[in-house]
Amino acid sequence: MNVHAKIMPAELWVDIGALEDIPVRGARVIRSKAGCVALFRTGEDSVFAIDDTCPHKKGPLSEGIVHGKSVTCPLHNWVISLETGQVAAPDEGKVRTYPTRVQDGRILVNAAAMTGPA
Amino acid sequence: MCKCTDLTHEDMRRLIKSQELTSMQAAFQAGNWNTSCGCHVCRPALNFYLLADWPDQYKDDPQSRFVNERNHANIQKDGTFSVVPRMWGGITTPDELRAIADAADKYSVPTVKVTGGQRIDLLGVKKQDLPGIWADLTAAGMVSGHAYAKGLRTVKTCVGTDHCRFGTQDSTGLGIKIEKRMWGSWTPHKVKMAVSGCPRNCAEATCKDVGIICVDSGYEVSVAGAAGMDVKETEALAKAETEEEALDLICAFVQLYRENAKYLDRPYKWVAKVGMDWVKERVVADLESRAALVARFDHSQSIYQTDPWLERSDDRTQRAYAPMADLTLEAAE
Numbered sequence: 275m276n277v278h279a280k281i282m283p284a285e286l287w288v289d290i291g292a293l294e295d296i297p298v299r300g301a302r303v304i305r306s307k308a309g310c311v312a313l314f315r316t317g318e319d320s321v322f323a324i325d326d327t328c329p330h331k332k333g334p335l336s337e338g339i340v341h342g343k344s345v346t347c348p349l350h351n352w353v354i355s356l357e358t359g360q361v362a363a364p365d366e367g368k369v370r371t372y373p374t375r376v377q378d379g380r381i382l383v384n385a386a387a388m389t390g391p392a
Numbered sequence: 393m394c395k396c397t398d399l400t401h402e403d404m405r406r407l408i409k410s411q412e413l414t415s416m417q418a419a420f421q422a423g424n425w426n427t428s429c430g431c432h433v434c435r436p437a438l439n440f441y442l443l444a445d446w447p448d449q450y451k452d453d454p455q456s457r458f459v460n461e462r463n464h465a466n467i468q469k470d471g472t473f474s475v476v477p478r479m480w481g482g483i484t485t486p487d488e489l490r491a492i493a494d495a496a497d498k499y500s501v502p503t504v505k506v507t508g509g510q511r512i513d514l515l516g517v518k519k520q521d522l523p524g525i526w527a528d529l530t531a532a533g534m535v536s537g538h539a540y541a542k543g544l545r546t547v548k549t550c551v552g553t554d555h556c557r558f559g560t561q562d563s564t565g566l567g568i569k570i571e572k573r574m575w576g577s578w579t580p581h582k583v584k585m586a587v588s589g590c591p592r593n594c595a596e597a598t599c600k601d602v603g604i605i606c607v608d609s610g611y612e613v614s615v616a617g618a619a620g621m622d623v624k625e626t627e628a629l630a631k632a633e634t635e636e637e638a639l640d641l642i643c644a645f646v647q648l649y650r651e652n653a654k655y656l657d658r659p660y661k662w663v664a665k666v667g668m669d670w671v672k673e674r675v676v677a678d679l680e681s682r683a684a685l686v687a688r689f690d691h692s693q694s695i696y697q698t699d700p701w702l703e704r705s706d707d708r709t710q711r712a713y714a715p716m717a718d719l720t721l722e723a724a725e
Contacts, residue, residue, distance in 0.1 A: 290717045299429065299455040302716040313716060317429045334471040337459040339432040346432035348459040348467055353432075385719050 286386040293319065293379050301336040301345070306388035311372060312336035313381065314356050316343055321381050322356035323374045329367030394433035397423045401437060401654040408441050414449035416442065416456065430456075437655035440542070440578060444650045447692040460540035463713075464700040465522055468515065473522060475501075475514040476539035477529050478575060481549045481567030481587075482510030491532030495525050509546030509584060511537050520714040527705035535575070535699040542656075543578045544585070544646075547571040548596065552589030552606065561606035563589035566635050573639060574646065576697035577689070580653040580662070583646065598626045601659040602642055611638040615645055615671075616663040624660055627668055630676040644675045644685035651688075 296302050296315040303326055304311050312326035312335050320343070326336045333349030343356045353362040359369035373384040393401050404423055413419045419438050420430065430438065435456035442450040454462045465473035477492065492512055496504050502516040517525060526536075538545060547570050550556065552563030567587040586597035587604040597603030599619035603626045605612040610633040617626035629645060632638035645659075648671060653662035663671055674681045703709075 288717075288719060295716060297455055302712075304717040304719060305715050306719040310715075331469065332471070334467075337463070337467060337471075339435060339458070340455065341429055341431045341435065342427055349469065351432065383719075388719060 284386055285384050287375065287382045288385045290381045290383055293321070293376055293381055296321070296381075299340040301338075301340065303334075303336050304383070306385065308370070308372075308388040308390060310334075310336075311383075311388060312345075313374070313383070314340055314345060316340060316356070319376070321374045321376050323372040323383050324354070324356060324359050325370045327369070328352055328354070329361060329369060330365065335369070393423075393437065394431055396420075396425045396427045396430050396434050399423045404438065405441055405445075405652070405654075408438075408445050412446075414442065414446045416453060432458075440580060440655050443578060443696070444580075444692070447695050461542070463519070463522065464526075464536055464540065464704060465517070465519075466540045470516075472516045472518055474539070475517050475522070475525055475529070476507065476511050476537040477534040478537040478571070479511050480571050481547055481564050483549075483564060483568065484512075488532060488534060491529060491534070495528045498528065499525050507539070507546075509539075510548050511539065511546060513539070520710075523705055523710040523713055526701035530699070530702050530705050534701075536701045538575065541578070542581050543576070543583065544571070544574045545582050546584055547574075548584075548586035548600070550587075550589050550594035552587075556589055558592060559589035559606070560608050561589060561611065563587040563595065563604075563606050566604065566606070566611070566638065567595075569635060569639060570642060573643065573693075576699070577646065577650070577693060578696060579646065579650055580655050581658045583649075583659065585642070599623065600626065602626075602645065604638060604642075610634070613638055613641050613645075616660040616668070618658060618660045620658075622660070627663070629668075629672065640682060640686050641675060643689045644682045645671065647685040647689035647692075648674055650692075 299317050301312045301314045310326040311323050314322045326334055328335055328347040330352050331349055333347040335345050335347055337348040338345040344353050346353050352365045354369055359371040361367040372387045375382040407422050411422055413422055416438055436458055439453050439456040443452050459467050467473055496514055499521045501514045505513045507513050547567040549564045549567035553559040583601045585602040586595040586600045588595040588597045589606045591605055597605055599617040603614050612631055613629045614626035615629045618624040630641050632641055649659050
């Protein structure tokens with residue numbers, strides 16, 4: 275892994291890899307101090323980072339089907355917004371989200387936000 | 393079909409055929425989809441319809457497949473996966489069993505279970521270990537059992553004339569032939585088969601999607617049984633005099649199902665909608681239609697009958713199945 279860390283107050287942007295390392299409408303997992311975080315790439319090449327755990331029965335969201343800016347949990351089909359982490363009605367709950375950036379085809383996450391359990 | 397469109401599954405199947413839609417985008421457009429890329433309900437269905445109708449033109453989209461088919465393993469409730477190698481007709485060898493045992497040891501598989509379809513299931517495998525365990529099983533000559541697939545699952549057999557004093561035909565041999573011909577085929581829902589060597593029916597063929605009962609004069613092919621949410625006995629399709637004829641009848645039936653059924657309808661649900669007479673006309677009575685169905689099935693197999701484990705035992709897959717990065721070691725104070 276290439277780490278170009280640029281330290282700023284409360285921010286630590288870490289280069290995770292290339293955008294192409296995540297399939298379009300797919301996801302990859304990173305291990306962090308906040309637990310497993312799922313990195314999603316949408317059909318429009320936006321990247322979102324959210325906890326890889328469904329609030330329902332802890333399903334791995336990174337294995338779900340990505341549609342628009344949402345993912346459907348593979349275990350029981352809960353739909354979660356990648357932007358807000360909000361669970362779509364009629365189900366209820368919220369997943370923690372983390373800031374990401376895409377720069378020159380590289381994915382950066384703010385590792386400073388991924389400390390401690392949710 | 394779903395909230396993305398007003399059209400039904402049946403509408404979309406018709407449109408995909410009549411307008412020669414060969415891509416997901418073309419299907420979205422023709423069906424006036426109100427979302428940019430569908431949802432978890434319509435995408436897997438469209439992906440199947442497109443590859444079933446246009447095996448040459450359409451390229452399978454893994455991201456439109458449910459996790460089990462995308463990863464070629466069954467996800468379990470704790471996020472681990474299960475691995476089931478194919479055992480043709482339920483037959484295995486000491487070497488295969490040793491390789492399975494070695495893999496179970498090497499990857500610390502917590503549960504080893506015999507399945508209802510005469511296979512061995514390795515349960516509790518971590519995702520990042522999948523490519524490694526597949527490579528080991530592949531090296532021992534085994535292929536994916538597709539225990540996760542909406543496709544051909546297992547062909548359960550009894551021992552037939554090889555060992556049984558009641559057996560009338562080589563039921564094990566026929567089961568192996570069916571499985572070798574049909575493995576790797578994608579279908580609207582899972583398809584389970586069985587071959588029993590005599591009417592005592594030790595392979596429980598009469599509650600399968602396709603069941604064959606061997607008799608002295610040949611093979612009784614029946615279809616559209618169920619032993620899940622519903623329990624239903626199979627209905628007679630036809631009587632075959634030879635193994636080849638039985639194989640053709642089965643391939644034609646499955647191809648007709650692939651081309652016409654709604655995604656996630658098992659054969660018994662589909663047959664209840666179209667009627668057994670409609671099926672028999674195309675698979676049994678009309679020999680030209682039967683031959684054409686078999687030809688289309690075989691053509692699709694020439695493209696899709698590939699071992700997903702062999703294709704995914706490489707370093708690239710190993711990396712893709714592993715975490716992208718580990719930040720637990722990075723100083724992030």
